[in-house]
């Protein structure tokens with residue numbers, strides 16, 4: 262039978278050397294119902310391990326390296342004020358967790374005492390007989406069990422299992438909160454709190470699950486850990502379905518890194534401005550200020566500051582109308598390019614994103630998945646157009662550039678010495694990053710740092726189906742997949758998932774199948790047909806009123822995602838009129854895109870465009886003005902592309918976006934449509 266072993270968190274033991282290998286091997290005999298945690302040594306003294314078994318309970322373990330001959334047995338005549346190393350260990354271990362456990366122990370439910378945490382000392386250099394002596398002398402007086410290395414190696418799993426003691430839920434949660442605070446999920450920060458109806462609701466405690474905690478602590482090192490290990494650059498990828506806790510993991514890890522390495526710089530980069538604003542607002546409300554050595558910002562604001570260091574001036578990005586004008590004036594020189602403006606611009610971005618430096622490289626470039634073919638002559642023409650547009654923008658009065666040229670400019674600069682370097686970078690929503698972005702990030706890192714990526718390939722993949730490898734990232738064997746969603750219900754996730762599967766080519770390597778088992782069943786997503794856009798806004802307001810009558814739902818549990826940008830202003834006005842001037846946070850308004858309009862300490866009803874909704878979430882989500890993604894006419898237009906590749910690319914891009922928008926919802930999802938919805942989409946909703 263296949264044996265799965267205990268989960269070690271962190272995976273690597275902090276201590277190096279043969280002893281660590283032996284201990285790990287012995288503890289590895291435990292099966293996968295066990296979690297073996299090593300606490301970060303934040304306090305004066307902590308045991309080496311806390312073992313937790315799903316049903317059988319807990320055990321604290323300290324490892325003692327002293328030989329029997331060095332253990333003082335009798336009363337010591339000299340230096341009584343200075344306990345020996347062994348005595349100090351016994352005292353520390355005896356006292357460990359006592360202060361914290363005492364109040365609970367004093368207040369037993371029915372007169373019985375609460376169970377206490379069992380403690381075992383692993384005497385690494387004593388044999389069984391010597392350990393018997395120690396147990397007889399110190400066991401009862403200090404409330405400790407002694408075990409020899411030999412016994413552990415021979416009877417490991419059975420021995421330790423026999424020592425475990427079950428603790429009740431509050432005790433167990435208190436242990437985690439106290440010694441592994443990084444694993445706690447603040448109740449305010451989880452849509453899950455809306456689901457919980459059992460006792461846990463009253464306790465209000467949530468924790469990362471084992472897989473999440475394991476991923477969050479991979480390769481974490483304290484400065485005290487071995488220098489040899491910390492000399493290496495580490496790369497990790499967490500691939501997870503929507504709502505599987507990727508952002509949560511990235512933030513928990515970033516906070517830990519900041520705490521454990523106060524002298525190092527940590528940066529969390531996210532593509533999307535509203536997510537950064539939303540995340541920071543939540544973090545500041547739950548944790549207070551962020552650690553001084555941790556920054557959370559958009560990739561482009563980070564890249565802009567790096568650009569300024571390299572080139573000495575602030576880059577000026579061409580506006581959409583300027584780009585349109587320049588393209589219109591330049592493209593006439595290449596009449597063989599019959600493609601749409603959007604396709605040409607997309608191709609210019611592709612050249613920038615993939616760091617193609619000259620025509621020869623571009624002619625050789627792999628364009629698989631780009632959605633439209635280019636013959637060799639057309640590629641040559643496109644390269645000419647690329648140069649002409651870049652040049653025309655650069656020589657315009659405001660010396661502007663395409664957004665995609667910013668990371669390229671960083672990567673291709675002659676001298677990178679002026680770049681600011683950080684130690685650890687965590688990238689959330691890495692599926693939206695392009696190869697040039699990753700390279701720019703890497704150039705801004707210390708050689709011994711770590712790069713931690715979180716991505717959901719189902720929500721889109723590096724724009725043009727590029728692989729991690731093509732972006733210079735060797736993630737094979739360094740990837741953790743998360744299949745469980747905590748955000749949403751079975752009904753919503755399975756609807757979104759089957760919609761995605763129906764419309765995309767199943768690519769086994771990239772597609773993440775969610776694990777729906779054990780999820781809250783929930784209600785299916787609802788589709789409301791409206792007569793016009795005006796009508797859809799009226800219906801939206803009514804549906805929101807209804808939602809707010811649900812116990813536990815307040816305005817901050819609601820997110821409105823709009824597709825048509827023209828809806829932004831009328832929606833904003835109507836929502837403010839109905840719910841209060843100060844109640845709405847429009848995440849796309851220029852002056853409130855970085856922080857909420859009236860301070861962090863109040864709740865807001867949030868609204869965001871679908872283009873910027875990635876990473877956001879709410880218990881109740883309304884999708885409105887999404888005709889470009891869902892209407893029958895939009896579908897017909899994608900299907901009208903002459904080339905099969907273009908049809909597939911257009912369909913996939915739109916459906917992935919819709920999948921992303923649908924999976925923003927926790928408990929309830931409502932789509933309001935003012936045009937007939939394509940049958941292939943409507944069938945995944947309950948229609949009203």
Ligand SMILES: Nc1ncnc2c1ncn2[C@@H]1O[C@H](COP(=O)(O)OP(=O)(O)OP(=O)(O)O)[C@@H](O)[C@H]1O
Pocket residue numbers: 446450451452453467468469470473501502503504505506507508509510717746747748875876877878924
């Ligand atoms: N172990 C957990 N216990 C309680 N809540 C959790 C847990 N893991 C995740 N959550 C909650 O589930 C929701 C989704 O988490 P998060 O936003 O980190 O997921 P994600 O993988 O980044 O999603 P997406 O890629 O769709 O944006 C959040 O409200 C988060 O707090």
